[in-house]
Amino acid sequence: MGRWEPGADSRLREAAMELFLDRGFEQTMVADIAERAGVTARTFFRHFTDKREVLFDGSPDLLERSLAALESAPATTSVLDAVALALDAVAGLIGGDREYSKQRQAVIMANPELQERELIKLAHMSGALAAGLRRRGAEASEAELAAEAGLAVYRVAYAQWVDAAEDGDLRDVIRESMARLRSLTAGATPDQPSTAPDSDTVGTGVLQGVERPS
Amino acid sequence: MGRWEPGADSRLREAAMELFLDRGFEQTMVADIAERAGVTARTFFRHFTDKREVLFDGSPDLLERSLAALESAPATTSVLDAVALALDAVAGLIGGDREYSKQRQAVIMANPELQERELIKLAHMSGALAAGLRRRGAEASEAELAAEAGLAVYRVAYAQWVDAAEDGDLRDVIRESMARLRSLTAGATPDQPSTAPDSDTVGTGVLQGVERPS
DNA sequence: ACCGTCATGTCATCACGTGACATCAGGGGG
DNA sequence: CCCCCTGATGTCACGTGATGACATGACGGT
Numbered sequence: 176m177g178r179w180e181p182g183a184d185s186r187l188r189e190a191a192m193e194l195f196l197d198r199g200f201e202q203t204m205v206a207d208i209a210e211r212a213g214v215t216a217r218t219f220f221r222h223f224t225d226k227r228e229v230l231f232d233g234s235p236d237l238l239e240r241s242l243a244a245l246e247s248a249p250a251t252t253s254v255l256d257a258v259a260l261a262l263d264a265v266a267g268l269i270g271g272d273r274e275y276s277k278q279r280q281a282v283i284m285a286n287p288e289l290q291e292r293e294l295i296k297l298a299h300m301s302g303a304l305a306a307g308l309r310r311r312g313a314e315a316s317e318a319e320l321a322a323e324a325g326l327a328v329y330r331v332a333y334a335q336w337v338d339a340a341e342d343g344d345l346r347d348v349i350r351e352s353m354a355r356l357r358s359l360t361a362g363a364t365p366d367q368p369s370t371a372p373d374s375d376t377v378g379t380g381v382l383q384g385v386e387r388p389s
Numbered sequence: 390m391g392r393w394e395p396g397a398d399s400r401l402r403e404a405a406m407e408l409f410l411d412r413g414f415e416q417t418m419v420a421d422i423a424e425r426a427g428v429t430a431r432t433f434f435r436h437f438t439d440k441r442e443v444l445f446d447g448s449p450d451l452l453e454r455s456l457a458a459l460e461s462a463p464a465t466t467s468v469l470d471a472v473a474l475a476l477d478a479v480a481g482l483i484g485g486d487r488e489y490s491k492q493r494q495a496v497i498m499a500n501p502e503l504q505e506r507e508l509i510k511l512a513h514m515s516g517a518l519a520a521g522l523r524r525r526g527a528e529a530s531e532a533e534l535a536a537e538a539g540l541a542v543y544r545v546a547y548a549q550w551v552d553a554a555e556d557g558d559l560r561d562v563i564r565e566s567m568a569r570l571r572s573l574t575a576g577a578t579p580d581q582p583s584t585a586p587d588s589d590t591v592g593t594g595v596l597q598g599v600e601r602p603s
Numbered sequence: 604a605c606c607g608t609c610a611t612g613t614c615a616t617c618a619c620g621t622g623a624c625a626t627c628a629g630g631g632g633g
Numbered sequence: 634c635c636c637c638c639t640g641a642t643g644t645c646a647c648g649t650g651a652t653g654a655c656a657t658g659a660c661g662g663t
Contacts, residue, residue, distance in 0.1 A: 183610085204649070218611055220651065255573050291505035294512055298504070320545045320569055327537035335530055355534055359469050360574040397641085418618065429643060434620060 186212040191229040200286040227292045234296045245307045258325035270345030301326045328352045400426040405443040414500040441506045459521045472539035484559030515540045542566045
C-alpha cells in the first residue's frame with residue numbers, strides 16, 4: 176500500500192468541524208459531512224453513534240489517561256489531591272493548542288445539544304474518577320464528592336482559560352481554581368440555614384417542580 | 390364553565406410519566422403520550438419543545454425560587470453560604486415526596502438522553518446562581534466556582550437521598566454533603582503536581598483528544 | 604482460485620420535530 | 634344578533650436523524 180490514507184474517522188471529524196464552523200451545527204446535515212469526507216451518510220453512523228459524537232469521540236482517551244494519573248499517585252495522597260493529579264493529566268493533553276480549543280468551544284457554545292453532550296462526558300469522567308478513588312480506598316460519598324468538586328474546578332478553569340485574552344497554561348489556571356475553592360470553603364460555617372418547609376409544590380426530578388394535580 | 394378540567398400540560402405530563410415507567414422512554418412514542426392525553430402529537434410539541442422536556446419543565450420554578458432565596462440572604466453572608474441557602478430552598482421544594490423522585494430518577498437513570506437533559510438543567514441553575522452571586526458583588530470566577538461547587542454538593546446529596554434505604558430530609562443530606570466538602574478541602578495542599586508536558590496528542594474540546602493528523 | 608472478513612454502499616423504514624393552513628370555541632363590541 | 638378576534642387544537646406535508654437488512658467490493662490468507 177502506498178501513502179498513508181487518513182481513516183474515514185479522521186476525515187469525517189475534520190469535515191464536520193469545518194462545516195460546523197462555517198454554517199453552524201444545526202445547519203449542517205450529516206449527508207453534507209459524509210459527502211465532504213467522501214463517504215455516505217450511512218457510513219457516518221457506522222463511525223459515530225451521533226451527529227454530535229463526532230465532536231467528542233476523544234473523551235475515552237482523556238478518561239483513560241486521567242485514571243492512569245490517578246492510580247499512579249502514591250497511596251498517601253489525599254482524595255482531592257489525587258483528583259488534582261488527574262485533572263493535571265487532562266490539562267496536559269488538551270492544553271496544547273488553545274486556538275483549536277477556542278474554535279471547538281465556539282461551536283459547542285452555539286448549540287445546546289452539544290452542551291448537553293459535553294456535560295455528560297464530564298459527568299462520565301466524574302463517575303470514573305469517583306470509582307478510581309473508591310478503588311484507592313476512599314469512602315463512597317467522599318469519592319463522589321471529591322470527583323464532582325474536582326470537575327467543578329475543571330469546568331470553571333477551562334472556561335476561564337479558553338476565554339482569556341492572553342495565552343496561559345491550562346494547568347496553572349486549574350491550580351488557581353483549586354486554590355480558590357479551598358479558600359471559598361475555608362470560611363466559617365454558620366448555623367443551619369433554616370427555610371420554612373413551604374412546599375405546596377411537588378418536586379419530582381432533580382429539577383422538577385410540578386403543580387400537584389389537586 | 391363547570392368542573393376544573395386539568396390542562397393539556399398536566400395530562401400530557403402524567404401520561405408521559407406513566408408510559409415511561411411502563412415501557413421506558415425510548416419505547417414510548419410521542420404519539421402514544423398524546424393519544425393517552427387525548428390530544429394529537431402535534432399538540433404535544435406545542436406544550437413541550439422536546440419529548441424529554443415533558444420530564445423537566447418544572448425547573449424554571451425551582452430556578453426562580455432558589456434565586457429568590459439567594460437574594461433574600463443578608464449581604465454579609467459568604468458566597469458559599471449564600472449558595473447553601475439557595476440549595477436549601479430547592480431541597481424544600483423537591484424534598485417533599487421521595488417516592489415520586491425515585492420513580493423519576495429511575496426513568497432518567499435508564500436513559501442517557503434524559504441524563505443529558507438533567508445535567509444541562511443543573512448547569513443552567515449553576516449559571517443562574519453564579520449570576521446572582523455576582524449581583525451580590527462577588528468576583529466573577531469566585532461566583533462561578535461557588536455555584537459549581539454548590540451544584541456538585543447538590544448532585545451528590547440528591548443521589549444519596551434518592552437511593553437511601555430509609556427516608557430522610559433532603560436538606561439534611563445536603564448539609565452533610567456540604568460539610569464533607571469543607572472537610573475534603575481542608576487538607577494540606579502539597580506542592581504543585583508536576584506532570585511532564587507530554588502532549589503528542591492534541592486536546593481540542595473539553596474532553597477532546599484527537600490524534601494530530603501528522 | 605477460493606473463502607472469510609471488514610468497510611462501505613444501497614434501500615427501506617421509523618420517529619422526532621416543524622411550518623403552513625384549517626377549524627372550532629368563547630368573548631366582546633358593533 | 635352577528636361579526637370578528639383570539640387562542641387552542643387538528644390536519645397535512647416535509648426535512649432530518651437514526652437504524653436494520655442486504656449487497657458489493659477490496660484485501661489477505663490458504
